[in-house]
Amino acid sequence: MQLIKHIKNAELVISAAKKIQWPETTLPEIVLAGRSNVGKSSLINTLVGRKKLAYVGNTPGKTKLLNFFNIDNLYMFVDVPGYGFANTSKSQLIKFGEMMEDYFHYRTQARCLILIVDARHKPTQDDMTMLEFARYHTLPTIVVATKIDKVKSSQQKKALDLISETLMLKDEKLVVFSSETKKGREKLWGYIDEYCGY
Numbered sequence: 001m002q003l004i005k006h007i008k009n010a011e012l013v014i015s016a017a018k019k020i021q022w023p024e025t026t027l028p029e030i031v032l033a034g035r036s037n038v039g040k041s042s043l044i045n046t047l048v049g050r051k052k053l054a055y056v057g058n059t060p061g062k063t064k065l066l067n068f069f070n071i072d073n074l075y076m077f078v079d080v081p082g083y084g085f086a087n088t089s090k091s092q093l094i095k096f097g098e099m100m101e102d103y104f105h106y107r108t109q110a111r112c113l114i115l116i117v118d119a120r121h122k123p124t125q126d127d128m129t130m131l132e133f134a135r136y137h138t139l140p141t142i143v144v145a146t147k148i149d150k151v152k153s154s155q156q157k158k159a160l161d162l163i164s165e166t167l168m169l170k171d172e173k174l175v176v177f178s179s180e181t182k183k184g185r186e187k188l189w190g191y192i193d194e195y196c197g198y
């Protein structure tokens, strides 16, 4: 039995368009990334136990901002804009790539990447690219297969194997998750605490 993680305060510190706006803190940071509509905001809200925290400043398809959330003065969550829009222009893609490259390169307090994928689908090339960024910068990654409530029990092993194989997971953790049932919440917090040194 794992204890239930209780968060008292969670607040948006800044939606940063560029590096100079990143908050000056030493809190251990957790980066959360995934395809648009994968369930990232829901996952953040489930982790912190809020209904609407992560919708702030998150306009899909518009300006690409990194949203920094202070969680109980213990963690900083960094919400990366959802990627994988069909109509993303080349210049937007380059900007996004540069923003992430800057982040992985300069943000020394980054402790882990939470890469969110849909348990029902094969991960995409964009997911792989994000994982490779993290591997290149030796940032530990937790892959979260969310919306598992949408996959029949009999199909779950197959779905998870497809994710593991497609992303060629080795050292990365894989957590099965659902924002509907909160499955995986405490396990994910356990890994976050481990990587943050708590």
Ligand SMILES: Nc1nc2c(ncn2[C@@H]2O[C@H](COP(=O)(O)OP(=O)(O)OP(=O)(O)O)[C@@H](O)[C@H]2O)c(=O)[nH]1
Pocket: 034, 035, 036, 037, 038, 039, 040, 041, 042, 043, 058, 060, 082, 146, 147, 148, 149, 150, 177, 178, 179, 180, 181
């Ligand atoms: N069944 C089920 N639905 C989910 C789950 N997580 C998210 N959803 C639904 O999936 C849709 C997208 O969820 P969001 O959390 O807004 O996804 P997002 O990745 O933040 O999306 P964008 O910010 O728009 O890119 C919503 O309709 C959610 O209710 C889950 O674990 N199970």
Ligand SMILES: [Mg+2]
Pocket: 040, 041, 042, 054, 055, 058, 082
């Ligand atoms: Mg969102």
